[in-house]
Amino acid sequence: MKEYDVASLDTFGAKTQLRVGDASYEIFKIDKVDGHARLPYSLKILLENLLRTEDGANITADHIRQLGGWDSTAAPSVEIQFTPARVLMQDFTGVPCVVDLATMREAVRDLGGDASKVNPLAPAELVIDHSVIADLFGREDAFARNVELEYERNKERYQFLRWGQTAFNEFKVVPPGTGIVHQVNIEYLARTIMERNGQAYPDTVVGTDSHTTMVNGLGVLGWGVGGIEAEAAMLGQPVSMLIPRVVGFKLSGEMPAGTTATDLVLTITEMLRKHGVVGKFVEFYGPGVGAVPLANRATIGNMSPEYGSTVAIFPIDAETIRYLELTGRDAAQVALVEAYAKEQGLWHDPDAEPDYSERLELDLGSIEPSLAGPKRPQDRVPLGAAKTLFRSALTDYVADDSVGERDLKPGVPREELPRGANGPADEASAESFPASDPPANEFSDPADEPRDLETAAVGAGGRASNPVRVTGADGVEYELDHGAVVIAAITSCTNTSNPQVMIGAALLARNAVEKGLSRKPWVKTTLAPGSKVVMDYYERAGLTPYLDKLGFNLVGYGCTTCIGNSGPLPEEVSAAVNEHDLSVVSVLSGNRNFEGRINPDVKMNYLASPPLVVAYALAGTMDIDLANEPIGEDSEGNPVYLRDIWPNSAEIQDVIAQAIGATGFSAAYADVFAGDERWQSLPTPTGDTFAWENDSTYVRKPPYFEGMQQEPSPVVDxxxxxxxxxxxxxxxxxxxxxxxxxxxxxxxxxxxxxxxxxxxxxxxxxxxxxxxxxxxxxxxxxxxxxxxxxxxxxxxxxxxxxxxxxxxxxxxxxxxxxxxxxxxxxxxxxxxxxxxxxxxxxxxxxxxxxxxxxxxxxxxxxxxxxxxxxxxxxxxxxxxxxxxxxxxxxxxxxxxxxxxxxxxxxxxxxxxxxxxxxxxxxxxxxxxxxxxxxxxxxxxxxxxxxxxxx
CATH class of the missing domain: 3.20.19.10 (Aconitase, domain 4)
Structure with a gap:
C-alpha cells in the first residue's frame, strides 16, 4: 500500500507541468481555486496540499473550496486533513514510533503477510540528540567522555535504533554526536520544495518535538505533534486539523548594532504572548523581512512553542535561496525551490498585504539587548534593568530574614525591593501575563517536577545570612551567595544554529582573554553546538582556544542544559547551595527556563544570547549592571566593562564571510547517517523483525496487536x-x-x-x-x-x-x-x-x-x-x-x-x-x-x- 501513489481526483483541473532546466515536474496550481491570491503564505501551502491529495472522502472538493473562501475573521471551525510530506523525530519520542513499526512487522508476519513490506510511506528521519548529558566540562576530554557515558547509558536504545536504520525503507537515523535535530533539519534534511515520484510540492513536516517549528524560518510549514500522529503520518495517514486563524506580523527597519537574534526573539516572544496566539499560525511579512538573516528567522521560528503559536513562518525569498546555497544544497534543488515558489505565488512580496485574521507590527530598530527570566521565556528583561529586576525577583525565592539584615550580595534593604517577579518596570506586563503554569513540554522530558516556590523560598528559615565560603576542588577559596551564576551554557537549537551569535560569543571570549579576564571558579561553563559545522568554523577562525581558555570546552552535540541535561554541579557548589538554601542562577542560550527544569540545585534561570552567556560567566553573578558596572579587571588591575569586549557587527560579519562556506556544511554532512566508529561497532540485531530481549527494561514489544485478526471484530457496547x-x-x-x-x-x-x-x-x-x-x-x-x-x-x-x-x-x-x-x-x-x-x-x-x-x-x-x-x-x-x-x-x-x-x-x-x-x-x-x-x-x-x- 502506498498512499502517496493515489492520484488526486483533481476536480479543479489544477494538475500541470513545471519545467526547471532539463527537468519537468508534475505540480498542482493553486490559482485554479477562487480566493487563492488573498490567502496568507501558510494557507497557500495547505491549499496545494488538499489539491494534491483530494480523494473524495477525507479530502473533498468542498474542503478545497472552504479553504479558498477562508473567512479570516471567523473562529476556526472547518476541519481538514493535512498530509505532511515527511516526519522528523528525536530519540526520546522517536523510539516508541519505531517500537510500534517493529511490532507491526511481527503482526503482519503472524497474519501471513510479508513483514518486510511494513515501512514508512513518507520519508522519516530520526536524529539522536536528547541523550547526551554535560557530566564533564571545562576540560579537553569533556566531549569524548560525555559521549562514552551517553553510549553506556543508552546502549539498548541505540542498538534498537540502529536495527531500525537498516531494517526499514524510508527511515534514516542521524547517530549521536552529530547535532541537534532542528539544526540538522535546517542545514541538511529540509528540502523547502520536495521532489518525489515525479511531483514537486512544498516541503511540509510534522515532528515529535515541539521546536520542529525552527524549520519555519526556511519557508517550510511544520510543527510538533505527538507520537501517534507522527506514526500515522509515517504510514500515509493525514493529520486532522482546523483551518487556523493566521496572525500577520509585519517587520520593518533594521536591527541596531550590538543587538542579537536572541534580543529580537525575546522581544517577539513577549509581544506574541501578550497578544495571544495559542493555536494560531503566525506569519512574518513586510519590508523588514529581507533584512532578517535566515539564521535569525530560524531562531524566531524555533521559539514558536514559547509564545504558543502552532507555527511562526517566513515565506521563501532571496535569503532562503542564499541559505540553501550556503549549506551546500544541490544546484538543481535550489533552482527548483526558486522556480516553484515563483510559479505558485509563494515567493515573498515585501509590498503585499495578505488577508490576515489579526495583525502586529515591529520596527526592528527598536530592539534592545535583553534576557528573559527568571522562570518564563516571555518575561523579557532589558539588559540595562537586569540587576534591578533580578533583585526584585529574588524576593520570591528567599526568606524574609535572608535579605537585607547583613551585608549580603545582593544586600539591598527589604524596603527597596518591590514584590513580584518582574519588578516595577514590568507592572503592565505582569497584568498581561497572569501567573500560570509553563506550557506543557511534550518532548523534552525534564528530570524534575517544578519546585514548590513557597517552600523553596523559605527553605530552612533563611540560613544564607552571609556569603558562604567554599573551597573548590582545586583548592581555590571563594564566596557564594544568592544570585551566583553557577551554570553558563551555550546550548540548544534556538541559538546554536546562528553564526552571528555563535561567532559573537567566540569573539567576546577572545577579547576577554586578551584583557586577562577569566570565568569565576563556581561557574559550570558548557558549549553544546547544534552541529559540527560550528566547531568547523570556530577552528577556521582560530577562536576555539579562547573559548577553551574560559572553560567553554565542547561538551557534546545535542540538547543538553535546555532540557535539563545540564549534568551535576561541582560537589562543593551543590553542597553549599543546598546546605545554605542559596538561590543561584543559570544563564543559558536556550528556549525554556521553567522552574526545576535546568538543574535541581538552581532556582532562577535566565535565557540570553551566547555572547551574554560568556559575559555572565565572567561576572559570576546576576547581581551586576553589565551596562554600567565593570565585569572584571584586566591584567593591570584596570576595570573592564562589557562594552570594552563586545565585538562589533562588522567584525562578526567579516569572520562569518571568511570562516563559513558551503564546503564546511558539505563536509559535516557528507556521510551523516553512517556515524562514527562507536556507532558502527554497536552489536546490532539483523533481520526483518527485531530480536526482542526479555530482560530489557528500555525496549519491549507492546501488546497492541496480540490476537489481532485480518478482519476487525464488530464494535460492541x-x-x-x-x-x-x-x-x-x-x-x-x-x-x-x-x-x-x-x-x-x-x-x-x-x-x-x-x-x-x-x-x-x-x-x-x-x-x-x-x-x-x-x-x-x-x-x-x-x-x-x-x-x-x-x-x-x-x-x-x-x-x-x-x-x-x-x-x-x-x-x-x-x-x-x-x-x-x-x-x-x-x-x-x-x-x-x-x-x-x-x-x-x-x-x-x-x-x-x-x-x-x-x-x-x-x-x-x-x-x-x-x-x-x-x-x-x-x-x-x-x-x-x-x-x-x-x-x-x-x-x-x-x-x-x-x-x-x-x-x-x-x-x-x-x-x-x-x-x-x-x-x-x-x-x-x-x-x-x-x-x-x-x-x-x-x-x-x-x-x-x-x-x-x-
Missing part, C-alpha cells in the same frame, strides 16, 4: 464499566502522560527494582518510552493529579471499587482487568489540553479504559484517544458530572456504539448507571477517517490491515 478516575477541568496531557524522574516508591520504580535496575540507573520516563511496562505504570501518576475519587489526595491514586480500598491507579487497573471489568474516565472542560503526548492516549488504553466522558476536549488528545481505540464522549451542553449527581462510584453502561458497525457514526449514545442516571452523550468521532480507526480498534490496526489487504 460497553457494559458494567467502573470509573478509574473522576477529574476536574483543565486536566492536561502532563497530568496523564508519564514524564520526569521515576520515583523509587512508584509502580514504575517498583517494576524497575524488581528487574534488577539500581536506583541510580532508573533514568527518566522519557528515556524509557520504548518500554510500555514502565509507561503504563506512570500513566495518571502525576504528583499534582487530583482524582475526585480520593478527595484531598494528590497523585496517581484511586479507589478500587471491588474492595473499597485506596490504591494506585495502576494497581486498580490490574485488578479490574483481571476481573474482566471495563473502565471509564469522567472529566470536566478542556480534557487533554497541553502538548500532544502520545502516551497520554496509549497509557489510557493499556490501563483498560474503554471510554472517556468529558465536558470538552483538546482536539489532538481527542484524536489520539480514537487512534488508540478509546471512545471519546462528551456531556450534553450545560450538563456536567456534578449536575447529574455522578460521584464516580456508579456502574456505567453505554449503548448505541454498535451503530458504527453499519458504517455510520451515531451522533449520540445512551449512558446509564446503576443508580438510575441516564443521558445522551455526544460521540466525538468527528471525521470518517476517525470512524474507520475506531472500528479497527485503533489507527495502527487500521493501517496494518490495509497493508495486508494491498
Amino acid at each position: 460497553i457494559s458494567a464499566a467502573r470509573v478509574l478516575a473522576k477529574l476536574g477541568d483543565s486536566v492536561t496531557t502532563d497530568h496523564i502522560s508519564p514524564a520526569g524522574a521515576i520515583k523509587a516508591d512508584s509502580p514504575a520504580g517498583t517494576y524497575l527494582a524488581e528487574h534488577g535496575v539500581p536506583r541510580h540507573e532508573f533514568n527518566s520516563y522519557g528515556s524509557r518510552r520504548g518500554n510500555h511496562e514502565v509507561m503504563i505504570r506512570g500513566t495518571f501518576a502525576n504528583i499534582r493529579l487530583r482524582n475526585q475519587l480520593v478527595p484531598g489526595v494528590e497523585g496517581g491514586f484511586t479507589v478500587n471499587h471491588l474492595t473499597g480500598e485506596q490504591t494506585s491507579i495502576y494497581d486498580a487497573s490490574v485488578a479490574y482487568q483481571e476481573a474482566g471489568i471495563p473502565l471509564v474516565v469522567l472529566a470536566g472542560k478542556e480534557y487533554g489540553s497541553g502538548s500532544s503526548r502520545d502516551w497520554a492516549a496509549k497509557g489510557t488504553m493499556l490501563l483498560g479504559v474503554r471510554a472517556v466522558i468529558a465536558e470538552s476536549y483538546e482536539r489532538i488528545h481527542r484524536s489520539n484517544l480514537i487512534g488508540m481505540g478509546v471512545l471519546p464522549l462528551q456531556f450534553p451542553v450545560d450538563v456536567t458530572a456534578e449536575s447529574l449527581g455522578l460521584t464516580g462510584t456508579e456502574t456505567f453502561t453505554i449503548t448505541g456504539v454498535t451503530a458504527l458497525n453499519d458504517g455510520e457514526t451515531p451522533q449520540t449514545v445512551q449512558v446509564s448507571t446503576d443508580t438510575g442516571v441516564e443521558f445522551d452523550a455526544v460521540v466525538r468521532i468527528d471525521t470518517p477517517g476517525e470512524a474507520d480507526y475506531y472500528r479497527h480498534g485503533g489507527i495502527l490496526q487500521y493501517v496494518l490491515r490495509r497493508m495486508i489487504a494491498n
